[in-house]
Amino acid sequence: MRQSSFFIPTLKEVPNEAQIPSHQLMLRAGLIRQLASGIFTWLPFGYIALKKVMNILREEIDKIGGQEFLYPALNPIEIWEETGRVEAMGDVMFHIKNREGLVLAPTHEEIVTYHAKQHLQSYRDLPQIWYQIQNKFRNEARPKSGVLRGRQFIMKDSYSMDSNWEGLDVSYQNHFDAYCKIFDRCNIKFFVVGASSGSMGGKKSQEFMVEADAGEDVCAISDSGYSANIEVAVSAKEKIVRLALNDEIVEFETPNSKTIDELIKCFNLNESSLAKSVIYIVNDKPILILMSGNDELNETKLSSIFETNSFRPAEAFELFNITGANAGSIGPINLKQKIEIYADLRLEDANNLISGANKDGYHFKNIDLRRDTQIIAYYDFRTVKANEPDIINGSPIRVVKAIELGHIFKLGTKYSEALKANILDENGKENPIIMGSYGIGVERVLACYIEQNHDENGIIWQTPLAPFHVHLLGLMIEKSDEVKNACERLYLDLSKAGFEVLFDDRIERPGVKFNDADLIGLPLQIIVGNKNLVDGNIEVKIRKTGERQIHKLDEIIIVTNEYFKL
RNA sequence: CGGAGUUUAGCGCAGUCCGGUAGCGCGCUUGGUUUGGGACCAAGAGGCCACAGGUUCGAAUCCUGUAACUCCGACCA
Numbered sequence: 001m002r003q004s005s006f007f008i009p010t011l012k013e014v015p016n017e018a019q020i021p022s023h024q025l026m027l028r029a030g031l032i033r034q035l036a037s038g039i040f041t042w043l044p045f046g047y048i049a050l051k052k053v054m055n056i057l058r059e060e061i062d063k064i065g066g067q068e069f070l071y072p073a074l075n076p077i078e079i080w081e082e083t084g085r086v087e088a089m090g091d092v093m094f095h096i097k098n099r100e101g102l103v104l105a106p107t108h109e110e111i112v113t114y115h116a117k118q119h120l121q122s123y124r125d126l127p128q129i130w131y132q133i134q135n136k137f138r139n140e141a142r143p144k145s146g147v148l149r150g151r152q153f154i155m156k157d158s159y160s161m162d163s164n165w166e167g168l169d170v171s172y173q174n175h176f177d178a179y180c181k182i183f184d185r186c187n188i189k190f191f192v193v194g195a196s197s198g199s200m201g202g203k204k205s206q207e208f209m210v211e212a213d214a215g216e217d218v219c220a221i222s223d224s225g226y227s228a229n230i231e232v233a234v235s236a237k238e239k240i241v242r243l244a245l246n247d248e249i250v251e252f253e254t255p256n257s258k259t260i261d262e263l264i265k266c267f268n269l270n271e272s273s274l275a276k277s278v279i280y281i282v283n284d285k286p287i288l289i290l291m292s293g294n295d296e297l298n299e300t301k302l303s304s305i306f307e308t309n310s311f312r313p314a315e316a317f318e319l320f321n322i323t324g325a326n327a328g329s330i331g332p333i334n335l336k337q338k339i340e341i342y343a344d345l346r347l348e349d350a351n352n353l354i355s356g357a358n359k360d361g362y363h364f365k366n367i368d369l370r371r372d373t374q375i376i377a378y379y380d381f382r383t384v385k386a387n388e389p390d391i392i393n394g395s396p397i398r399v400v401k402a403i404e405l406g407h408i409f410k411l412g413t414k415y416s417e418a419l420k421a422n423i424l425d426e427n428g429k430e431n432p433i434i435m436g437s438y439g440i441g442v443e444r445v446l447a448c449y450i451e452q453n454h455d456e457n458g459i460i461w462q463t464p465l466a467p468f469h470v471h472l473l474g475l476m477i478e479k480s481d482e483v484k485n486a487c488e489r490l491y492l493d494l495s496k497a498g499f500e501v502l503f504d505d506r507i508e509r510p511g512v513k514f515n516d517a518d519l520i521g522l523p524l525q526i527i528v529g530n531k532n533l534v535d536g537n538i539e540v541k542i543r544k545t546g547e548r549q550i551h552k553l554d555e556i557i558i559v560t561n562e563y564f565k566l
Numbered sequence: 567c568g569g570a571g572u573u574u575a576g577c578g579c580a581g582u583c584c585g586g587u588a589g590c591g592c593g594c595u596u597g598g599u600u601u602g603g604g605a606c607c608a609a610g611a612g613g614c615c616a617c618a619g620g621u622u623c624g625a626a627u628c629c630u631g632u633a634a635c636u637c638c639g640a641c642c643a
Contacts (some may be wrong), residue, residue: 007641009576011577011578011593012578012592012593012604013576013577013578013592013593014577014578015577015578016572016578016579016636017635018578018636019637036634036635037634037635037636059638085643088643091567091641092641092642092643104641107643109643138642138643140642141567141640141641141642142637142639142640142641142642144636144637149642162575196641205585214640219633253623266599360639407643409643437643439643440633470577473603475602476601476602479601509600509602509603509604509605510601510602510603510606511602511603511604511605512603512604512605513602513603514602514604515603515604516604518603527602528604530602531602532602539602
């Protein structure tokens with residue numbers, strides 16, 4: 001490709017809307033342009049890289065038996081109503097206004113299951129892996145960070161269909177392995193975490209994560225190999241020990257001590273002797289949850305424990321109406337209204353606890369949960385914090401921010417049951433198809449790659465994703481026939497040798513070409529200028545290391561071959 | 567959806583407090599000089615100052631409303 005006629009608008013200055021490196025560089029190096037919030041145009045240079053990602057995805061999913069489909073983005077809403085996901089998705093789903101009954105698909109479980117129901121009838125038709133690479137539409141409340149969170153984005157989504165649970169395990173593991181290969185091939189450093197299935201439903205899910213400040217997910221990881229999304233992470237933090245005491249409950253005055261920290265400070269208490277009460281409205285019903293000390297309640301855990309998305313912390317006025325006190329003096333005993341009480345596992349059967357007296361400025365001590373309260377159940381409600389011991393061997397947990405690149409789910413039969421996609425087993429008995437679903441955000445792969453591979457001058461491409469292998473720079477090409485001829489010859493020979501070459505034949509000063517070359521970051525720069533050419537020499541610069549080599553013109557093909565063989 | 571901010575030439579910004587009809591740098595066009603790390607000189611082109619309404623003799627500037635975009639939070643298969 002001759003750069004003089006290639007549309008690759010580079011920017012010297014950083015557009016002010018871009019905050020993170022990958023977004024800035026994707027704009028500056030001419031990969032993307034924003035059309036509206038969360039909506040982007042892919043320019044030719046960026047689209048070439050994107051297609052390289054897609055090809056890697058195709059190759060690896062094909063290898064595990066995937067068959068590529070193209071499902072429509074425009075879907076009849078009825079199918080989505082049958083699975084209850086119109087409601088579950090809520091505002092995230094785009095609805096077509098001037099054609100009632102059509103929606104834009106935010107994912108494709110329903111459509112896949114619809115076709116499976118039509119044509120898969122016997123266990124002998126299975127297993128199947130169906131996939132596509134296609135645009136998804138989600139009305140994100142707050143698009144951000146360039147292509148990392150958009151309203152329209154490309155996803156590789158595959159769906160496995162099996163006749164038994166062992167088959168699902170195999171399909172799931174195959175995807176797990178394929179995903180590892182995909183991200184390895186893209187040279188992306190990633191880790192895998194156990195995750196929450198959210199509104200997807202299903203038994204098990206794992207996320208492929210890239211550690212990054214720009215990430216929106218938080219993960220707990222440790223050196224022993226423990227890794228989980230903070231939404232589901234657990235630690236080996238010790239339980240509160242039950243003491244051999246049976247002291248009566250005593251009320252005591254706690255003026256100006258509204259937080260756990262203030263109580264600890266004012267009364268010289270141990271954090272483990274305190275129980276904090278949190279009131280949530282779950283399915284329009286207030287419940288009280290007891291947490292130990294300063295432990296933080298995890299709303300994702302709460303959501304899966306009560307199997308609902310309908311919950312919120314109680315408002316200040318509700319707190320007073322329910323308990324008789326304001327925040328800071330709330331506890332499980334002497335509540336104004338009778339409500340259900342749950343507690344975190346760390347508090348199981350604990351005694352000798354201090355908690356609010358439901359009277360402003362007062363607390364109770366010597367509370368025995370077994371003796372004095374009616375706890376409906378103990379669950380793991382807490383959010384893991386940094387430096388807690390992990391559950392593998394007690395290694396300290398690190399809490400890091402991460403970008404979710406891929407997510408794999410064991411769906412089970414949620415969709416096949418809802419849409420009645422059944423097959424006959426060996427005994428002629430009807431059973432729902434057992435499904436898995438597996439997604440990768442294609443743009444995110446590129447954004448994460450750039451987050452991990454750039455310097456102050458620009459992007460640093462490595463071969464698998466690089467839009468071109470070689471950047472051929474002709475310096476002062478319009479002033480020297482020798483330079484021109486050498487460039488033309490190299491352009492032809494390199495292309496013949498199978499390399500993808502971007503040939504900078506523009507009438508620009510050398511400095512402009514050097515800076516653009518570093519900005520767009522192709523792996524190898526071959527620099528043809530009079531300075532070296534008078535001695536028959538060509539300069540080769542490796543973008544990643546900055547190393548410069550001088551070679552004879554005749555050796556360039558060999559040198560290039562050598563470099564890309566590695 | 568809550569909070570904050572921004573909107574003036576293709577890009578980055580000043581001008582707004584204190585009203586008088588728009589400016590800087592980069593980029594672009596033409597000519598000349600330069601030419602191995604984003605050149606220099608000269609002459610140019612390019613703006614309904616986000617939109618709508620109001621105040622005023624006069625509004626980029628003051629007032630009211632709306633929209634878009636960005637950030638923080640909430641939400642997020």
